[in-house]
Amino acid sequence: MLRRRALLQSAALGAVSALVGRSTVDVQLIRPGDAAYGDAKLGYFTQYDAQRPRAIAKVLTPADVQRCIEIARQERTRITARCGGHSYPGYSTADGALVVDVRGLNRIDVRADGTAEVGAGVLLMDLYIALANAGRMMPAGTCATVGISGLTLGGGIGMTARQFGLTCDRLVSARIVTPDGVHRTVSETEHADLFWALRGGGGGNFGIVTSFVFRTEPARDLTTFALTFPSAALASLLSAWPDWQGKAPDALTSTLGVGSGATPHVEVSGCFAGTQVNLKPVLDDLVRRVGAQPTSRRETEQGFLAAMERFAWCRVGDGSCRPSWNGGGGSQPRGSYVATSRMLTKPITDPQKLADVFRNTPNSYNMIDGLGGAVGRGPATAFPHRGALASIQVELSLQAGEANARRAMGVARDELGKMFGANGYVNYIDPQMPDWAQAYYGSSLTRLREVARKYDPDRVFTFAQGLA
Ligand SMILES: Cc1cc2nc3c(=O)[nH]c(=O)nc-3n(C[C@H](O)[C@H](O)[C@H](O)COP(=O)(O)OP(=O)(O)OC[C@H]3O[C@@H](n4cnc5c(N)ncnc54)[C@H](O)[C@@H]3O)c2cc1C
DSSP states (O other): OOOOEEOOOHHHHSSOTTTBTTBOOOEEEEOTTSTTHHHHTOOSBGGGTTOOOSEEEEOOSHHHHHHHHHHHHHHTOOEEEESSOOOTTOGGGOTTOEEEEOTTOOOEEEOTTSEEEEETTOBHHHHHHHHHHTTEEOOOOSOTTSBHHHHHHHOOOOTTHHHHOOTGGGEEEEEEEOTTSOEEEEESSSSHHHHHHHTTSOTTSSSEEEEEEEEOEEOOOEEEEEEEEOGGGHHHHHHHHHHHHHHSOTTEEEEEEEOOSSSOOEEEEEEESSOHHHHHHHHHHHHHHHTSOOSEEEEEEEOHHHHHHHHHTOOGGGTTTSBSSTTOOSOBOOBOEEEEEEEEOSOOSOHHHHHHHHHTSTTEEEEEEEOOTTTTTOOSOSOOOTTOSEEEEEEEESTTOHHHHHHHHHHHHHHHHHHHOSOOOGGGOOTTOTTHHHHHHGGGHHHHHHHHHHHOTTOOSOOTTOOO
8 A cells, every 4th residue: 555754744734834844753644635545544434434534644653643733733723543443423534634543553562560561553453462472361342453542541341341340440551642742651640630531531532642551461261152042032131131240250241232123133142251160150040040041052261362353253364353444454344333322320120121122223233231340340530330230332234324323323322311321431432422421421521621621721632522
């Protein structure tokens, strides 16, 4: 793919010539008209392909990031960071913006003390490979091509969450270029307010992170599992699952997945940080509580990397874990769907009603991801949903058109809101979420806005659902 290093100058961003010469730093830049532009501007979701960023800056160093922020400030141009590009509303490929693509900041250094320094542009499967090679593991999300930046900044729910916490809970420190252009280290002892905010305050706020340091765990074998239940058992499963998963050992993290239509696919899948022998009675207990035998049941003991491949539905060796866009060189397909979320804050007292919401949301797949355990006991961070039993994500394919999907999604979101409260998970950010700031940040909102005002008083990092 054609890429080049060019001064970020007037042809791309208007009258920036006043800046040229003030800084000696140049950044790799792709502009409209360049052969590489069509691919370089793409995010994960196909429905935003018509968005046209003003330029894509391929940053390779923190100094490149500083230069981009300097220019955005001078030119009053919109600026947005992009890591994995999985932003549900397409915020990281925004129209008219300078997209700061951090994928070149991709170093991973797993240290002897068990911490790992991870560049802000690393994708999840590359992190898993590096950790596994060093005999380590850590909790993060399921999709191979999700970026470590967006995931961590919004929280990070994964298949070992109840055992090891959220991804952001493992953060020891981060390096970030704040809107004043300073490259800072933030931790419990340095800029503690910003460190708090970066753990759940959501991507795109406060500046551009350049690297993270995480606490990791020794790698261990995991038992992955999947039980498919008859559609007719859905209400009984919805009633049984929250109490079952809440009382299960922390080693168990599970997802209840439900399709749409009259006879939906109904599945409980997940991961047990232990052996198949020890998992068996836990799953038997679920089957007993549901009162219906699964139509299929699988339990597989496997290494950490193999388990992550299974959740990501890809194989490291054949390129299917790498993006098929943005020069990723792989075959992982892009997404064409919209999504929203609510938090499950209390037991499901009317399982039939919830079953109807899922069944009646056309072309949807609905996932209830178990929380509690280490997530509930997690450190004081901006992530506001420590008390939630689970998150509920509703995904709708675009086969009936985006407008219809968004309409149906709104109906499901409102119904779930009435049942469980007007909240949601910021990493499943929904541009139509009513009262979005309160929904995503709850009790953390006031402090998050104070932190945004302190570090970004000139509102350099603004977007429709931004904190600045
Ligand atoms: C297929 C799929 C699977 C998913 N699986 C999970 C899962 O298992 N668990 C989970 O918790 N979530 C999951 N998510 C949600 C995911 O965590 C969010 O979409 C997340 O924001 C994606 O991060 P990204 O870096 O890939 O996206 P991007 O679009 O690159 O970034 C997301 C936001 O963060 C900002 N940002 C990016 N890089 C930086 C940076 N360096 N500094 C500051 N801001 C930055 C962007 O501007 C944007 O606003 C999934 C999403 C998809 C589409």
